[in-house]
Amino acid sequence: MELTKAKEWIASKRILLVSLVASGLVAGVSAADINLTEITNVIQAIVGIVPDLIDLVVGIVPIIVVIALVGFIVAFFDKILGMLRIK
Numbered sequence: 018m019e020l021t022k023a024k025e026w027i028a029s030k031r032i033l034l035v036s037l038v039a040s041g042l043v044a045g046v047s048a049a050d051i052n053l054t055e056i057t058n059v060i061q062a063i064v065g066i067v068p069d070l071i072d073l074v075v076g077i078v079p080i081i082v083v084i085a086l087v088g089f090i091v092a093f094f095d096k097i098l099g100m101l102r103i104k
Contacts, residue, residue: 027034
């Protein structure tokens with residue numbers, strides 16, 4: 018019976034307990050303790066890749082447009098020839 022009361026108390030105070038634990042964990046960290054060099058390296062690597070991705074997209078888009086145009090023309094002539102067939 019005592020275990021059930023403890024579970025009910027924990028369930029009713031869950032947000033309070035989580036906030037207390039989180040504040041206790043954060044209290045020991047200061048801005049001087051955080052090392053941002055690795056995050057900076059990752060951001061610089063991503064920024065270095067972005068121009069290559071832009072060049073890739075700019076190179077692929079005309080090819081996709083040409084393929085779509087050729088597909089449209091082929092389908093158009095296929096419909097015309099399909100209507101000309103005599104049964």
